[in-house]
Amino acid sequence: MQESRHSGKGPKNENPQGTRTAAKNPAPEHTTPKQTVSSPFILFCCPEMGCGAELQPRTMLQHFLNDHPHLPFISINGRETMVFRFEEASFPPNTPYCLGVLAYGGREAASLTAANQPPNAGYAMSNLFLSNHHEALRHHLPVLVMGCRLTSSDVSNEDTGAELHCEEQATMLLLWLLTAGASKSHWGYLSVSDTSANQRRRTFVKIREPSPEVYCWPPGVEHPLTDWNYLRLNRAEIDLLSHRGTSRINLEVMIEDCP
16 A cells, blocks of 8 residues: 655655655744764664665765655754654564654754855765755755564563563554764653644653664664653554554654753
């Protein structure tokens, strides 16, 4: 079955993996951005299913724009938000899944004349190999919006001795943010709601980075029951937000420069 996923800035793209859509909300305020520098030496594998391309922080944005244009993509600044709409059934079991890509320009827009700026003048180290169409994103920080639907075998936690025997009850949905090579920590808000916004969950998370000990995917779905750095939804919460699978779940993402 084919369903569509698209960003709020371009035409709809067909994709057989499931429904992923995104739209941008405006920022309420703008203040001075803080600078950061990306290390060019980190290597990690692309998390998009079936890809596995070797990436560096400075080629990450170019790779997703060129090789995965089916993914929702929006550039945001300041306290603008990106809203995704997804279905639980879109997530393959026990496999990290990319919902979309953000290019974050800081609390004020990164320079639109990137060629005239030194490499560290924007929010991130200069992204390489961008097309002329995306040249304004040279100093933006790429952030992936990730999710994973864990079933009973992966939800069991050896550290706490907790063991859930019923797969239906053990299903858990994890949502997190991922970047690479940043010189300091970055943070974000993740907020989920039903289509009518009557039910809502919100949490403040640190943007994760690939572990240097884990060359390929997944980078960091460790300790899902104890790690605070996800937005976690259990079976009852998933059913409540999706109206028992009859509606999409809304996910709103906002990046913060500092906690």
